[in-house]
Amino acid sequence: MYELYYWPGFPGRGEFVRLALEAGSIPYRDVACEEGAREIVARGLAEPCSTPPYAPPYLVADHMIIGQTANILLYLGEKHGLAPKDSAGRLWVNQCQLTIADITVEAHNTHHPIGSIAYYEEQQAEALRAATSFRANRIPKYLTWFERILAHRGDWLAGHSWSYADLSLFHLIEGLRFAFPRRMATVARDTPKVMALRDAVASLPQIAAYLASDRRQPFSNGVFRHYPELDGE
């Protein structure tokens, strides 16, 4: 059985992997739900290993330790049919995933523009400027890019049904709506296809069941954080 290692207390980047496992009905041990999760994850990072992860999430699978979110999804996608099988489709889904990873980094940067080592309160002045720029320029640019793809391709990012990148786009939208509810209300008007995809993912039976379960952790102080002063229309 797969073992997913990620920090407890918020969905974060681990959620991109969790959604793929849940949507694919793939059994897994979720270390974040266990007692002492933080220590278990930290211990795993420090263990001697020929493929050490730099940071969580990491997945223990088939005698491998696989790090980097997009890399874990590439593996799961190929193995469990969560992405197209042909080379072009597989690369395209990976490309979408990496672009979702890019905006996720930028979303984190809005509350920690100076660095992760200092608290938000120590970089709030810089965060106000970074968030203003992210809201005005970056959210619309990224979400318009996804809107353009869906206008060209149809309901899903690749093929005729969902892939792991669609699940990740759902999580991105949820995270942005949590962090920037006022801004996202405005942007949603210009990106109806992205919002429809978000709803379609939420309605997948496996995902709907997962979201209603206690395995789903609420957003709090992970990658996506809600500081009202960083939001705006």
Next chain:
Amino acid sequence: MYELYYWPGFPGRGEFVRLALEAGSIPYRDVACEEGAREIVARGLAEPCSTPPYAPPYLVADHMIIGQTANILLYLGEKHGLAPKDSAGRLWVNQCQLTIADITVEAHNTHHPIGSIAYYEEQQAEALRAATSFRANRIPKYLTWFERILAHRGDWLAGHSWSYADLSLFHLIEGLRFAFPRRMATVARDTPKVMALRDAVASLPQIAAYLASDRRQPFSNGVFRHYPELDGE
């Protein structure tokens, strides 16, 4: 023949792809070297397409348009044997590449912590703080991670000879040495294996020939930038 689309004037993220093409002796058209490159690249980004790149670099190959640096390298690695052929090795090289991409984003963030839309001069105060944190915490953490891998595995990140991730690590080190020469002189003392890998890549016949050619562009105002005030021991 492959066509590599990237901004002209600096190596940037395009260089990760360029080094793989050069080391693999793979012929390619380098749009950055052509007149009107900026317009050609921008036009390509705007063209209707079922797999639009969000940003350069992108590669036109086998009737595909492939975006995202790590994704392009995944494709080239599989097709031209620039990475191990087995699944575990292929995933590991991708994992290394994505970690190199992460520190590259953080390096860019040191001179543009507020956002790419504003000039460096408009965010210099924030950049001074961000660079201090990056130099103190992030450079050592990332490079020590690579040092630990090489201590465990030998001369290269994967297998018994170079992969595209080794070429990218070379470019990362070159970029960091350009941007933060004083800091890197200090860090190099603690990461001798990483520095030896850098030298080994520079000595590969194809790479040595490339570096001596006029195809190699000098560092300037790309991802890696040298502002003396952002550097320190």
